[in-house]
Amino acid sequence: MTTWDERYREAAEVGTTLFTTSPSPTVVEAFQHVRILSRHRPSAVDVGAGEGRHSADLAKRGFFVTALEPSAEGIRSGRRLHPDTSIDWVRADWQSWDPDTEVDVVLIAYLHPPAGEAIEDALPHVATWIKPSGWIVLVGHSRAQYGLNVPGPGDKERLWDAESIKGTLESCGFETVFCDDIERRAIKHQDDTGTDNEPAPIDVVLVAQKNGD
Secondary structure, X not given: OOOHHHHHHHHHHOOOXXXXXXXXXXXXXXXXXXXXXXXXXXXXXXXXXXXXXXXXXXXXXXXXXXXXOOOHXXXXXHHHHOOOOOEEEEOOOHHHOOOOOOEEEEEEEOOOOOOOOOHXXXXXXXXXXXXXXXXXXXXXEEHHHOOOOXXXXXXXXXXXXXXXXXXXXXXXXXXXXXXXXXXXXXXXXXXXXXXXXXXXXXXXEEEEEEOOX
């Protein structure tokens, strides 16, 4: 099986990227539900940052960002693509890392653990990173798209279930602000009858705020 390091390296060697350099529109829209009230520059952690497309967007929004990524090659590409000094690249995964201080926002976007694990497994630990009244934003391929010919894991168990994630977060002391399955905007080709013939991916979008003191 090809490793993430190999995939990022192969993309860099031919002068391209493994993923688009633009942030996901679904992630951008999810942040419309986030309200940060701080006198200081807010902090964010991008879990599984990859080549940094969402980290760069967060930096542009005024966050100081920790781009958390276990692949050394992914980080190498990210630093080359996004030489922003407000992005701190850290080679680690969520299981083995903790921030020095609590943060304002955690973003988990399109992180789909291998079979036998679940995104819910990460949430109790990640929840400890977030300060009271801080936020968590989750966007990932929904179980509602299972069986459709769209991007994302083909294994149903690796797809996200919105209600299960919501329940886990609420048990960790979060109040859900937004939770839904969203059909991703896509350019669809049409056949001669004018009927759409390509399904769109479906994303879980969940935004929650940690209970304050």
